Amino acid sequence: MDKKPTREYIRELANKWERGVLTSEEKSVLNQWYQSHDDGEAELPAGYDSENVIKQRLLNQLMRYMGGGRAEIKSFKPAIKRWVAAASIILLLGTALYFYSIKQIPTTVQLVTLTDVHPGQNRAQLMFDDGQVWELNGEKEGIVTGEAVTYLDGSNVVGDIRATADSTPKSHYSGNLSLRTPRGGQYSVTLSDGTVVRLNAASSLKYPSRFGNTNRTVELSGEAYFDVSTDRERPFLVKTGQQVIEVVGTSFNVSNYSEEPYMQATLVEGAIKISTEGNSKTETLHPGQHVRVNKGGSEMVVGDADLKTALGWIHGQLLFKDATIDDIMRQVSRWYDVEIHYTYNPTDEQYVGGISRSSSLVTLLNILKDSGIRYRLEQVGDQKRLILLSPQPNDTPN
Numbered sequence: 001m002d003k004k005p006t007r008e009y010i011r012e013l014a015n016k017w018e019r020g021v022l023t024s025e026e027k028s029v030l031n032q033w034y035q036s037h038d039d040g041e042a043e044l045p046a047g048y049d050s051e052n053v054i055k056q057r058l059l060n061q062l063m064r065y066m067g068g069g070r071a072e073i074k075s076f077k078p079a080i081k082r083w084v085a086a087a088s089i090i091l092l093l094g095t096a097l098y099f100y101s102i103k104q105i106p107t108t109v110q111l112v113t114l115t116d117v118h119p120g121q122n123r124a125q126l127m128f129d130d131g132q133v134w135e136l137n138g139e140k141e142g143i144v145t146g147e148a149v150t151y152l153d154g155s156n157v158v159g160d161i162r163a164t165a166d167s168t169p170k171s172h173y174s175g176n177l178s179l180r181t182p183r184g185g186q187y188s189v190t191l192s193d194g195t196v197v198r199l200n201a202a203s204s205l206k207y208p209s210r211f212g213n214t215n216r217t218v219e220l221s222g223e224a225y226f227d228v229s230t231d232r233e234r235p236f237l238v239k240t241g242q243q244v245i246e247v248v249g250t251s252f253n254v255s256n257y258s259e260e261p262y263m264q265a266t267l268v269e270g271a272i273k274i275s276t277e278g279n280s281k282t283e284t285l286h287p288g289q290h291v292r293v294n295k296g297g298s299e300m301v302v303g304d305a306d307l308k309t310a311l312g313w314i315h316g317q318l319l320f321k322d323a324t325i326d327d328i329m330r331q332v333s334r335w336y337d338v339e340i341h342y343t344y345n346p347t348d349e350q351y352v353g354g355i356s357r358s359s360s361l362v363t364l365l366n367i368l369k370d371s372g373i374r375y376r377l378e379q380v381g382d383q384k385r386l387i388l389l390s391p392q393p394n395d396t397p398n
Contacts, residue, residue, distance in 0.1 A: 005029060009029075010030070013026050013029065013030045113376070113377065113378060113379075114377035114378060114379050114384060115362070115377070116360045116361060116362040116377070117336050117337075117338055117360065117361035117362070117377065117384055117386075118336075118360060118361075119184075119335060119336060119357055119358055119359060119360060119361070120183075120184035120185055120186060120201055120335045120336065120337065120357065121138060121184070121185065121186075122136075122138050122139070122140065122141055122185070122186060122187055123136075123138050123181060123182055123184065123185030123186070123187070124136045124179055124180060124181045124182075124185055124186075124187035124199070125179075125180045125182075126143065126149070126157065126177060126178070126179055126180075127177065127178040127179075127180065128175065128177060129175035129176050129177075130175070134157065136157065136187060137151065137157075140152065140153070141187070141188060142187055142188030142189055142190065142198075143157055143179070143187075143188075143189050143190070144189070144190040145177065145189060145190065145191055145192050145207070145209055146190075146192055149177075149209075152188075152190075175208070175209060176206060176207065176208050176209070177206070177207060177208075177209060178204055178205065178206045178207075179197075179199060179204065179205045179207075180203070180204040180205075181199045181200070181201055181202065181203050181204070181222070182201070182202065182337070183201055183202045183333065183334050183335075183336075183337040184201055184334075184335060184336060184337030185201050185202075186198070186199060186200055186201060186313075187199050189205065189207075191207055191211070191216075191218075192208075192209065192210045192211055193211055193216055193229045193231060193234075193236075194229035195216070195226065195227065195228045195229045195236065196226075196227040197218070197224050197225070197226055197227075198224060198225045198314060199222065199223070199224050200222060200223035200224065200225075200255075200313050200334070201222075201223075201334040201335050201337075202222050202257070202334045203220070203221060203222025203223050203224060204220070204221045204222060205218055205219070205220055205224060206218060206219040207219075211234065212234075213234070214234065215234050215235050215236070215237055216231070216234050216235070216236045216237065217236075217237040217239065218236075218237070218238055218239070219238075219239045219240075220238055220239070220240050220254055220256060221240075221241075221256060221258075222255075222256065222257055223253070223254065223255040223256065223257065223313070224253070224254055225251075225252075225253045225254075225311070225314050226238065226247075226250075226251065226252055226253075226254070227251045228247050228248075228249050228250050228251070228252075228270075229249060230248060230249025231248070231249065232248055232249075235247065235248055236248065236249075238254060240254060240256040240263055241256060241263070242276050242277040242278055242293075242296075242297040243256075243263055243274060243275070243276045243277075243293055243297065244274070244275050244276070245265055245272050245273070245274050246272065246273045246274075246275075247270065247271070247272045247273075248270070248271075249270055250267065250268075250269060250270020250271060250272055251267075251268040251269050251270060252265060252266060252267045252268055252270070252272055252285075253265070253266045253268070253310055253311055253314070254266075255310075257330075257334075259330055260330065261294070261295070262292045262293055262294050262295065263292070263293045263295075264290055264291070264292050264293075264310070265285065265290060265291050266289075266290040266305045266307065266310040266311070267285040267286065267287055267288070267289055267290070267305070268287060268307065268311070269287050270287070271284060271285065271286060271287075272284070272285050273285075274291050274293070274300065276293055276297035276300065277297055278296050278297025278298045279297055279298055279299070279300060281300060283300050283302050285302065288304060288305055288307065289302055289303065289304060289305055290302070290303060290304075290305035290310065291303075306321055309321045312354060313357065316356060316357050316358065317354050317355070317356060317357060318331060318332075318335065318354055318355050318356075318357050318364070319353075319354035320351055320352060320353055320354060321352050322350045322351075322352065323350060323351055323352075324346065324347070324348050324349065324350055324351070325346045325347070325349070325351065325368075325373065325388070326346050328351060328368075329386070329388070332361070332364070332386070333386075335357060336361045336384075336386075337384065338361065338377075338384040338385060338386045339383055339384070339385045339386070340385075340386050340388065341385060341386070341387050341388070342387075342388045343387065343388065343389050343390050344388070344389075344390035344391075346388070351368075351371065353367065355367065361377075361386070362377075365386075372391045373388065373391070374388070374389040374390070374391060375387060375388050375389060376389060
């Protein structure tokens with residue numbers, strides 16, 4: 001279509017889309033009209049990705065073009081729901097002009113205000129090389145990998161269920177396994193050599209059902225606490241991306257989340273050696289020390305560890321020391337399984353404190369509220385969202 005479409009024609013196209021009878025050519029017309037139409041409200045406030053802001057802007061553009069002036073979204077009332085949907089479908093037709101890096105949220109998914117969010121719990125999956133995935137019992141704390149895969153109380157996890165590839169009974173499985181915890185989950189595994197590994201939320205451990213004769217190698221993503229069984233003939237190796245941690249028999253914690261600025265290993269007892277692909281230097285840790293390795297692996301910094309804070313999660317605590325609000329929220333996101341969104345640029349102000357991991361999210365947020373933190377809890381579909389609101393001008397931390 002060469003000439004600019006009329007209001008009546010755009011209205012007709014929107015109505016046809018609502019009935020599901022829009023042709024490919026008509027979709028193209030609607031999309032071209034949208035992309036060529038000027039919008040003075042194209043820029044979002046920094047860090048803000050509210051669904052309602054996006055809907056309001058799109059609705060205003062349509063309403064202005066239709067001659068209806070400015071509209072307000074207080075709820076999805078029938079009189080305006082049609083135009084919110086029509087505006088949203090234009091994005092789905094091919095333009096992401098207003099979303100930038102923001103995830104698209106279908107307007108058909110209802111946004112629900114939450115009053116609270118429960119803490120994490122025992123949740124994990126056990127994955128086999130042949131592709132089978134087992135949901136582990138949330139009433140159990142961990143599994144044992146030996147001649148059979150069992151729970152800590154001795155009950156079978158997989159019994160004699162057979163693999164799809166070679167029909168080998170899982171009780172005699174000899175391949176690699178992966179224990180994975182989701183956000184809001186934790187679990188433990190006792191390996192075939194007696195080493196105990198406790199996984200924090202959003203973590204995974206890949207390990208063999210039986211170790212070989214030369215070493216004991218596992219791969220970690222996320223965070224885990226290791227209590228390694230002593231075996232001087234077979235060193236225990238933990239691979240964390242570019243880093244390798246070598247131990248004989250010791251207790252230590254490793255945090256290697258992709259969203260954190262560095263990998264950190266904290267030694268409780270024994271000794272460990274850390275090497276990295278990006279640095280020929282090897283560091284040896286002694287009890288009470290930690291090492292921090294940057295993402296490129298080019299820097300390794302050894303210092304005195306705050307064992308209480310680093311191991312708080314093992315003892316059922318969320319502890320923070322000299323932590324920014326962004327540091328705190330990354331932990332909150334993993335343990336409470338919530339997406340974090342800011343309506344402002346968080347500062348580098350540091351906080352000290354903690355709370356039981358069995359506490360609800362609102363209990364923690366109410367403590368932070370005393371320091372000027374304001375928030376809103378929402379749920380869109382299955383995803384819970386914590387929106388951190390800009391502090392009021394008169395909000396001053398205690």
